[in-house]
Structures are given as C-alpha cells and as structure tokens.
Amino acid sequence: MPDEIPFSYAPASQASSEVSSWKILSVEDDANYRSSLALALETVEVEGRPIQLLCAKSAFEAAKLIPEHPDIGVILLDVVMESDHAGLSLVRTIREVIGNSLVRIVLLTGQPGMAPRLDVMKEYDIDDYLNKSDLTHDHLSAIITANIRSWDRSSQLERAKQGLQIITEASRTVSQARDVKAFAQEVLGHLARLLGAERGDIVCVQYATDNVESATVLVASGKYEAYAQSTLDQLPGCALKTAIQDSLSSHCNVFDQGCAVMNFSREDSANDRYLAALKTTRPLSAQEVNLLEVFCENMSTCLTNLKLSNQLHFLAYRDPELDLPNRNHFLRTLSHVLRSRHKNKHLLVIELGEFNEIGFHLGDQFALQLLAGVANVIRQTVTGIDECARIDRSSFALLTEEHSCCTQVADALKRPVQIDGGVYRVVTYAVCLPTQAFEGESSAQLLSIAEIAIEQARENRTDLLEVSEMEQTPILQRYHLLTRLRRALDNGELTIFLQPKVHLESGTLAGFEALVRWPQPDGTFIPPDQFIPLAERGGLISELDLQVLQATLAAVVRVKSEGIEVPISFNTSAMNLFRTEHFEAMVNMITSSGVDPRLLELELTESEAATEYTQISCELRQLLDMGLGVSIDDFGTGYSSLAHITNLAATVLKIDQSFVAGIGESTDAYHIIELILRLTDHFEFNVVAEGIESETQRQLLQRLGCHLGQGYLFAPPLPMDAAIKWAHAHQS
Ligand code: G
Ligand code: G
Ligand code: MN
Numbered sequence: 146m147p148d149e150i151p152f153s154y155a156p157a158s159q160a161s162s163e164v165s166s167w168k169i170l171s172v173e174d175d176a177n178y179r180s181s182l183a184l185a186l187e188t189v190e191v192e193g194r195p196i197q198l199l200c201a202k203s204a205f206e207a208a209k210l211i212p213e214h215p216d217i218g219v220i221l222l223d224v225v226m227e228s229d230h231a232g233l234s235l236v237r238t239i240r241e242v243i244g245n246s247l248v249r250i251v252l253l254t255g256q257p258g259m260a261p262r263l264d265v266m267k268e269y270d271i272d273d274y275l276n277k278s279d280l281t282h283d284h285l286s287a288i289i290t291a292n293i294r295s296w297d298r299s300s301q302l303e304r305a306k307q308g309l310q311i312i313t314e315a316s317r318t319v320s321q322a323r324d325v326k327a328f329a330q331e332v333l334g335h336l337a338r339l340l341g342a343e344r345g346d347i348v349c350v351q352y353a354t355d356n357v358e359s360a361t362v363l364v365a366s367g368k369y370e371a372y373a374q375s376t377l378d379q380l381p382g383c384a385l386k387t388a389i390q391d392s393l394s395s396h397c398n399v400f401d402q403g404c405a406v407m408n409f410s411r412e413d414s415a416n417d418r419y420l421a422a423l424k425t426t427r428p429l430s431a432q433e434v435n436l437l438e439v440f441c442e443n444m445s446t447c448l449t450n451l452k453l454s455n456q457l458h459f460l461a462y463r464d465p466e467l468d469l470p471n472r473n474h475f476l477r478t479l480s481h482v483l484r485s486r487h488k489n490k491h492l493l494v495i496e497l498g499e500f501n502e503i504g505f506h507l508g509d510q511f512a513l514q515l516l517a518g519v520a521n522v523i524r525q526t527v528t529g530i531d532e533c534a535r536i537d538r539s540s541f542a543l544l545t546e547e548h549s550c551c552t553q554v555a556d557a558l559k560r561p562v563q564i565d566g567g568v569y570r571v572v573t574y575a576v577c578l579p580t581q582a583f584e585g586e587s588s589a590q591l592l593s594i595a596e597i598a599i600e601q602a603r604e605n606r607t608d609l610l611e612v613s614e615m616e617q618t619p620i621l622q623r624y625h626l627l628t629r630l631r632r633a634l635d636n637g638e639l640t641i642f643l644q645p646k647v648h649l650e651s652g653t654l655a656g657f658e659a660l661v662r663w664p665q666p667d668g669t670f671i672p673p674d675q676f677i678p679l680a681e682r683g684g685l686i687s688e689l690d691l692q693v694l695q696a697t698l699a700a701v702v703r704v705k706s707e708g709i710e711v712p713i714s715f716n717t718s719a720m721n722l723f724r725t726e727h728f729e730a731m732v733n734m735i736t737s738s739g740v741d742p743r744l745l746e747l748e749l750t751e752s753e754a755a756t757e758y759t760q761i762s763c764e765l766r767q768l769l770d771m772g773l774g775v776s777i778d779d780f781g782t783g784y785s786s787l788a789h790i791t792n793l794a795a796t797v798l799k800i801d802q803s804f805v806a807g808i809g810e811s812t813d814a815y816h817i818i819e820l821i822l823r824l825t826d827h828f829e830f831n832v833v834a835e836g837i838e839s840e841t842q843r844q845l846l847q848r849l850g851c852h853l854g855q856g857y858l859f860a861p862p863l864p865m866d867a868a869i870k871w872a873h874a875h876q877s
Contacts, residue, residue, distance in 0.1 A: 168197050169196055169220070169293075170199045170217045170219075171183075171199070171201070172201045172203075172206075172226070174226045175223070178223075182280070185282055185285050189285070189286045189289055203231070204238075205227075205819075207222075208235060211239060218292070218300075219249045219250075219292045219296060220251065221251050222235065222251065222252055223253045224253065224255070225255065230813060236250055237813065237817060238816075240269075246270075247296060247300050249272045250269075250273075253275055253276075254274055254275070272292060273288060273291075275288055301432070304432065305432070305436075306505060308432075308436040309436075309439070311339050312339070312436070312440050313509065314335070315444070315447075316446070316509065318335075319444065324451075328451055329421075330364050332421055333349065333366045333421075335440070336421060336423055340433065345366060345425075346367035346369055347366050347421060347423040348365040348366075349364050349420070349422075350420050350422065351419055352419075353416050358378075360377040360393065362374065363419070369385075384401075384402075384403070384404055385422055388404040388405075392406040392422075393420075400434045403424055403426060403428055405422065405425075407422070409441060409448050421441075443509070464534075464535040466535075467520055469533060471536070472535075474534055475532065476589060478532060479492070479591065480588035483586075489580070489581050490579075491544065491545050491547075491548055491550070491577055491578065492542065492543075492577070492591065493550070493554065493576070493577050494592075494598075495542075496574045496599050497519050497539045498572035500512055514564045514565060514566075516535075520533060522557050523554055523558075526557045537596075548579075551575065554575065558608070573608065575610070576602055576612060578598070582613060594612070595612070597623055597624050597627075600682075623679060626675075627679055627680075627683045630679065630680060630683070630689075637692070639662065639663055640661075640696065641659040641693060642659075642662050642862035643700065643865065644860065644862040644863065645657055645855070645859055645863075646658060646853060647859045648853065653875050654872050655853055656713065657711065657714070658713070658715075659700060659713055659714065660673065661673050661677075661693050661716070663676060677689075677718070687721050690715075690717050690718060690727075690731075691730055691731065691734065693715055694715050694734055695734060697715040697745070698738040700865065701740050701741075701745065703865065704869065704872070707869050709869065713744065713746070714747065714748045714774070715747065716748045717749060718750055719749050722764050723760065732768075732771070735773070742773045743772045743773075746775070747776065748776045748799070749776070749778060749795075750778045762794055769796065774796045775795045776797035776799055777795050777798050778799050779802075780799055780801055780821070781801050781803075781804055796831060798821075798831070800835060800851075801835060801836075802856075804818055804821075805835060805842055808845050809841045809845060815849075819849050826850075833855060834856075835854075835855055835856065836855070836857075837854045837856030837858045838857050839858060843858060
C-alpha cells in the first residue's frame, strides 16, 4: 500500500522527461517463434511506453544477459531448450545465483492444454504461463501489461525500501559521530550511496546565520575534494555554488536539475549551521528528491542530538529519544540492588518486536512513538518501581518487588497501545528473572542473560518467559558457552586445522584453508558452527577472527620453512569488515608480520546479519591492492549471489557444498554449477568447489571446467603436522 510509505513515489513518466521503454527478455531457441513474438510486441505499449525486446537463444545466453540488465521487467521463458530442464534450471539460477527476485517470469509451454503444475510454479517462483499456440495479440498484451505493472510497482517499492534502509543506517552511524566533522564525513558517504554511487561530488558547508560570508567547506568529496577547508568564495563559479548561495539567502533546501542543497539546521538551532550540497550529471528524479528530503530531515535530527550530547553530560545516563534512564543508568541501579540486602527482586526485560521493520515501513518517528507508547503502558501498570530504563533500541528493563507485576505488564501489552495518532496493536516479548537466583553474577552479566533469554522468547513467540530453572535452560547453556569462549580466547586456547585445496586434474596441493578448532580437555573439539554464530551475536567474533589470522600467519611461516609455498586462506565474518577498528587491526597484523601477502587469502563468510556487500568494496579493494586474495565463501546461498557480488572486489568464488553434493544426483544442480562456472568465467572469478566427497563429483566438476577443489575425497581439515606431511606427499 503506497500510503504507508513515508514519502510518495512518483510515476515513471514524472521521474524523467524522456520516454524510455520497458525491457522484456525472450529466452527461446526457436527462431521462427522469436520473430513472431517480436512482431506481436511491436505495437504493445504499457502506460504509454513501448517495449524493448531482448532475445537470448539459450539458458546460458540468458544467464549472461540478465545480470547486465537489472532493469528487465519480464522474462518470457521457453521451458524446453538445450535440455528438458534448461528452462526450470534457469529460473533457479535467476532467483538464487543471480539474485534477481523481482523480475517476473512467464513460462511458455509448448503443447496446448499443458499448463505447468501449480506446485512447480510456486517452487520455482514463476509468475504466469502462456501457451505458445495461444499467442493472440490481445492475450499477449494483457499478460505483458499485468506483469510489467506489477514488476514496476515492486521495483519502485524495493528502491524506496533500500533508500529508507540507507537513511536508517545513516541515522545510526551518524549518531555515533563524536564531532561535527566526523558527522559531515559520514554524511558524504551516505549521500553517495543514496544516489547509488561509490563517491559523489559533494560538499558539506558550515556557516553562521549572522555572517553568511563566513561559509566554509568542512569536508568534500569527488571533484570538490580539493576544496575541503576552503571558504565558499574560493569554490569556482558553477551551478552548485549558485545553488548553495540561493539556499544561504532563502534558508531553504534547493533542488534544481542536478543540484541538491540540503540545510541540516533547525530554525531554533544556534548560530552555527550546516548544509550539504551535491551535483549529479543527470537530473534528480522526483523519487530521489523525496528521499533526499527524508534524509535531510533525519540528519537534522541527528545533528541536533549530536550537539545536545556534546553539551549535556547527564545524557550519559539518559535516553534522549524517550527521555528515560538508559542502559548505563540501569546497570548502576542493578548493581546497587545486587550488592544490597534487598536482592529479592525481579528483573523484567521487555522488547518491542519488529522495531526495525516498523521503522523501515512507517518511519523511525512512528516506531519511536510506538516505543514511547509501550513505555507508558509499563509505567502505568507498575507503580512504585525504581525505574524503567530503555536498555537498547527497542527494549526496556525494570526491577520490581512483586512477581505479579511481570504478568500484569505482559497482559497490559496484549491490549492495543495508545499513541498520538490512534491505537495500535504491538507484539512484545518479555523475560522475567528473580535476581536472587543469580547470586554471584555481575549486573552486566545478569542483563546479558536476560537479553539472551529475550532472543529465546522471540524465537518461541513467548510473551512472557520465566527464567528460573538455572541449569536447564538452553539460554543459560548458551550464556555459559559464551563465557567459556571468552575465557578460551583470553587464554589463547583456540587453534586451527588446515584443509588442503587441490588441482582437480592432478590432485596436487594448491593451497590451504585455515579452519578454527576449539579443543576440549577430553580431546574432542567443539565444532565451529556451534560457536561462530554465538561469537557473532555475543560480540566476540572480531577477537576470534583476529586470533585465527594470527595463527594463519604463523602457519604460513611454518609451512614455508618446510619448503611448501602455497597460499593459506582464513575465514572472516562479513560483519567484521564493516567495523573500521577490526579492519585496521587486521591490516596492521598482516603488515607487521612480514609475511608475503600473496600467500594469504581472505574468505568472506556470511554473517547472521543481512549485509549489503557493496558497502565493504573499498576495504576488499585495499586488501587486493596489498596482494591478498579475496574469496567469497558459500556462493549461491543466502546473500552471496551475483546480484551482490558482481561489482565486488574479489578474486575467488567458492561454490557451496550443497551444489556439489547434488551434482551427481540432480540435473538441476549440474546445470546450475555449469552456469556458475560459465558466468564466473565471464566475470573473471576463479572458482573453488567445496565439499567434494566422491570421484564422480570430481570428474563431473572437471568436465564442467572447474580446476580447483577441496573436500574429504582429498583430505579433511588436518592438524599442522599432518597437513605438512600431506603437502609433502602431494606437492606439484
Ligand atoms: O570446519 P568446519 O566445521 O570446519 O567450519 C564450519 C563453518 O565455520 C564454516 O562455514 C566456516 O566458514 C566457519 N569458520 C571456520 N573457521 C572460521 C573462522 O576462523 N572464522 C569465521 N568467521 N568462521 C570460521
Ligand atoms: O563454509 P566453509 O567453506 O568455510 O566451511 C568448510 C566446512 O566444510 C568445514 O566445516 C569443513 O570441515 C567442511 N568440509 C570440508 N570438506 C568437506 C567435505 O568433503 N564434505 C563435507 N560434508 N564437509 C566438508
Ligand atoms: Mn571457508
């Protein structure tokens, strides 16, 4: 529903003046049929715009074309081409490997009366079908129109969503900036991303209301980069300078063709004011202007908050958005209680569900109002409480004497919440712990136990989870595992195993992958899939990955001293690369080790958090420039599809084990691997197949042109000495 989006999107005709065409792709191996299709589409118009027909003669040709034309709206797909399965395999490739979930797929069936089964349409995410013999102009036109309209609508929504996501993210990172300059630097990056560029021609200007002539460029990027710290006067005369001057005299935002000037200062703010101005080579669309206005509004709020937090020391203990005590304050109160004789209290933590989603769809402001509504319900239900604190973006904590208060709050939140604009139903999760049962834990520990329990409550959709049976809850087990992992990291107990990567033809050594192992006193190992996700959630993943890197560097040195010179790869959770501190620590560690960077490769593994890989392109490029290899793990699953990585700085793709496992069994898996290999060739990636377990798999992969692999067929991950022995026996 468009009305629910916090800004309206403009119809395409308004967005730009020229009449562009809709792109449709026909995938069809029958030349006659292709030309009759072209003829039939010649006169079709949708919303006054003509159709541009692209053609592919095979599934492979199509798979190559689609990533190059992300604006294809509809694909007319013949089912039977190179093989009986070519059409359906291509659908999976489009959705999973190329990662295009928006394009509408219309299946063309050969025989009259042969509709594809409903379950097939659903499984393969196919939108419609058309009988080849039934190609009347009217029928075709109706199907094309309906599908183009629905694609147009969903891609506009998608763009709006991505824009809002960037804005939400911007508010988050910008709020962390400690001074105005860091703030402005963040703004540059976010603005560029909002307009879909890596870097933009952007300036941030600081001025004083009573002395506009004093305006100076605070930070700048793109072709204005050289003017950082200059006065505005020194900027050469250009359309952007004129637009900035317009804005300075009118105090308004200016959007004129390719120029946008956004004034971040509020009417009531102090004499210091800030604006950002950018210039694009093309006219801004109505939708972009809308987004920029929302961005400006948000940044103004952030700027106000930044100034406030700089000025007011007590903000350290107060949540400025809801004007409630914050996490720090609550921790102080909690440790007070734990140390006093009145420890017989109940800790209640409450989370508002889907807070981020509400923010994306209905705006941060609305989400915040709902949150405030929830806080009001809590405070009205529980009287005489010490405090109700906002301990995280979407959660509250409080302490009560009476256990019955906890159930009362949970019950009260089942009723709609009243906020300014009306009443709304909310989903909340709550956790209640008797503080007495957790003697010996610190306040921070107790609060993290409650927060891990909240995750449990969210998973099970429990509105009130009672945590009392200490030893038995999986929550506590996870918590204790996390504590042990912390200790294992402190004591340097983690080690690595090395799994060989081989040349498939000869079976000789091509490299190693370092895989973390956590040894236990009884000689067993806790497998990484049990503690990596925990480390990611528990804030230990950066430390863990750095220790593994340190061990990998040592392994390179050791292996080299044995006369073996092959690269060793180390895994890094994608979420780590989003953190500057981690990235810098990683680069420092590599540089100061003196190890030849060409003997190192970073394997980027999918994190729990959904990530926008393009945001880390810069970091990956820097590693490549240093000489490291960069490889994308588990390709074809989750977020690592072509849509996310074609523009990414990487050298290697690792085909996920699940595809390799299916290769001998399903034609589908075979075709997908074939397509991945031909596509990666096209995009110049090297490919390593993971999880090769049988000779058949190895031969099929080789036949498809895959040269490198890894798996139990050759060797499992091995301890250092065994790996060196293996290497000597399999040297090229
Ligand atoms: O070995 P295996 O069970 O060894 O590994 C399971 C998963 O854990 C793999 O997906 C692998 O990518 C991941 N993994 C292994 N070692 C590390 C590491 O050092 N850091 C990170 N982030 N992930 C790792
Ligand atoms: O996701 P990543 O590629 O980093 O993980 C490698 C994982 O695959 C590790 O858990 C490793 O132990 C495991 N592994 C390596 N070779 C094989 C294999 O041939 N078969 C299976 N099932 N797992 C494998
Ligand atoms: Mn890996």
